[in-house]
Amino acid sequence: MLKVALINGSPKAERSNSQxxxxxxxxxxxxxxxxxxxxxxTGRVENPRKLFSCSVWVFVFPLYVDAVPSHLxxxxxxxxxxMALEQPSVTVYAVVxxxxxxxxxxxxxxxxxxxxxxxCYLNWGMGVGVGGGGMLTMLxxxxxxxxxxxxxxxGSLAECILEEKNAPVQFAEPNLPxxxxxxxxxxxxxxxxxxxxxxxxxxxxxxxxx
Amino acid sequence: MRLIIxxxxxxxxxxxxxxxxxETKIIYEKGRIHPCTGCFGCWLQTPGTCVMKDGYHKMGKExxxxxxxxxxxxxxxxxxxxxxxxxxxxxIGYVLPEFEIRNGEMHHALRYSNTIRMxxxxxxxxxxxxxxxxxxxxxxxxxxxxxxxxxxxxxxxQDLGGLPC
Numbered sequence: 044m045l046k047v048a049l050i051n052g053s054p055k056a057e058r059s060n061s062q063x064x065x066x067x068x069x070x071x072x073x074x075x076x077x078x079x080x081x082x083x084x085t086g087r088v089e090n091p092r093k094l095f096s097c098s099v100w101v102f103v104f105p106l107y108v109d110a111v112p113s114h115l116x117x118x119x120x121x122x123x124x125x126m127a128l129e130q131p132s133v134t135v136y137a138v139v140x141x142x143x144x145x146x147x148x149x150x151x152x153x154x155x156x157x158x159x160x161x162x163c164y165l166n167w168g169m170g171v172g173v174g175g176g177g178m179l180t181m182l183x184x185x186x187x188x189x190x191x192x193x194x195x196x197x198g199s200l201a202e203c204i205l206e207e208k209n210a211p212v213q214f215a216e217p218n219l220p221x222x223x224x225x226x227x228x229x230x231x232x233x234x235x236x237x238x239x240x241x242x243x244x245x246x247x248x249x250x251x252x253x
Numbered sequence: 254m255r256l257i258i259x260x261x262x263x264x265x266x267x268x269x270x271x272x273x274x275x276e277t278k279i280i281y282e283k284g285r286i287h288p289c290t291g292c293f294g295c296w297l298q299t300p301g302t303c304v305m306k307d308g309y310h311k312m313g314k315e316x317x318x319x320x321x322x323x324x325x326x327x328x329x330x331x332x333x334x335x336x337x338x339x340x341x342x343x344x345i346g347y348v349l350p351e352f353e354i355r356n357g358e359m360h361h362a363l364r365y366s367n368t369i370r371m372x373x374x375x376x377x378x379x380x381x382x383x384x385x386x387x388x389x390x391x392x393x394x395x396x397x398x399x400x401x402x403x404x405x406x407x408x409x410x411q412d413l414g415g416l417p418c
Contacts, residue, residue: 054290086288107289109394110332113339114288119330143352143359151332151394154387158330161383225352225359232350236297246350248300249364250314 045076047204048097052104052115056084060179061103064138064197067182068101071201086114088121095125099134099168099204102156105176106141106148111155119159126163134207135160136168136200142228144221146174146214153212169210171200175217177228189217254278254318259325260336265414269325278315282416284308286339295346301364303343313346317365321372322401327415328375328408331387336416347399360398369401376409 049068053059069078079093088094104115111119137156139149153170160167173179173193181187186194196215203210217224236246258280259270266281273279287305294304295313303310316322326337333341348361373392375385389406396403 054288059291105291107291108338108341108345109398110338110391111330112289112291113335113342116329116332116335116338120335145358148358148394151387151391154383154390155330155332158381158384158387161381162330221354221359229351232293232297235293236350239298241297241300246296246300247364250301250311250317 045099045205045207046079046097047072047076047099047101048079048081048094050081050083050094050100050102052083052102052112052118054084054112054114056082059105060140060176061105061138063179063182064103064140064173067194067197068103068138068201068204071198072204075205083115083118086117088118088125091122091125094122095129095131098132099136099207100165101136101138101200101204103138103140104152106139106152109148110152123159123163126165130164132166134166134168134209136170136204138171138173138197138200140173140176140179142176144174144216144224146172146216149173149214150212166207167209168207169200169203170212171196172212172214174215175224177231178217178224189219192216192218255321255323256280256315256319257323257325258337258340260327260334260415261325262414262416269413278319280309280312280315280340282336286336286343288339289342289345293350295343296350301346303346305343309340309343312340312344313364316344316347316369316399317367319369320367321404322369324371324373325413326373326375327413328377328380328384328388331384332391334415341395344399356397358397363400369399370404371396371401372404373406374409375406376411376413376415378410378412380408380410 053061139152149172157167193215255277301313327334353362
């Protein structure tokens with residue numbers, strides 16, 4: 044039976060937006076393959092044996108400053124060094140999600156993952172860029188109208204995974220206008236700031252201002 | 254002010270990096286840098302400053318003071334090395350949590366009004382053409398997100414002796 048590693052590359056691990064994507068993929072895949080969930084939030088690959096026992100690796104992580112987060116980059120380098128000793132036959136997929144609206148902003152991070160595969164002689168499966176990361180908790184509500192585009196794209200990814208197939212990059216955004224997403228995301232940020240005792244003006248402070 | 258972020262070991266840095274003076278601030282590895290945990294504390298708890306006080310927590314302030322940013326980094330899979338990327342990940346307090354649309358895309362609004370000219374030197378003995386393409390794209394995206402202009406992106410095809418991977 045196909046063994047798939049679902050790798051959460053968020054530093055927030057199980058409390059992350061990336062975990063909602065992993066949960067969605069788990070639902071899509073669970074009947075047809077064996078799944079290993081592997082967190083990579085510490086900057087070290089804690090259990091490489093478990094990872095190397097899988098023939099498909101699916102990295103799911105947030106976009107940090109237009110690229111792969113630094114802790115995950117350290118893990119990729121660690122894995123590259125292992126592969127100098129043991130060359131696995133693995134197909135790699137990557138799902139990159141960001142807090143902006145446009146899924147295309149994930150393109151450079153997906154390219155880095157593809158470049159890493161080339162360096163490690165791994166088979167690159169496909170990349171999926173997801174925008175509107177602030178709404179990914181809504182993936183837990185099955186078939187929520189706002190999440191239909193993302194659900195569908197993750198479904199296509201799951202099909203590719205099960206066949207270990209290569210496919211062109213896909214992008215998916217929430218099914219609502221960008222302005223509405225922007226307003227909702229900012230409202231959520233202001234709610235957290237208020238809970239921290241900060242006003243909107245406080246958030247805009249510059250260095251040196253009291 | 255000029256801000257230089259690099260990943261070179263001390264002996265190599267002395268060859269390639271100008272000395273620190275009142276016009277130049279240099280960020281290099283001096284003690285362990287904590288990875289960004291995505292807590293948004295630099296936006297929503299202590300605006301502009303990271304909540305992890307490890308010596309790299311004032312990157313937003315450092316960027317606000319500079320008009321030239323020079324980055325020297327090993328090219329890793331078409332991006333920055335883990336140390337340099339870690340510094341950049343810890344720099345997001347330079348921008349605001351709220352969004353604005355710039356050049357047709359959503360980005361974080363800018364906290365400061367300084368304009369930074371960005372110069373990047375990627376090094377490595379075997380940087381592939383496809384990695385150079387990704388690296389140029391990443392620098393352009395960084396400039397867009399941080400409100401910088403890209404002055405140059407240069408590839409030095411030799412190992413300048415950076416931090417161990």
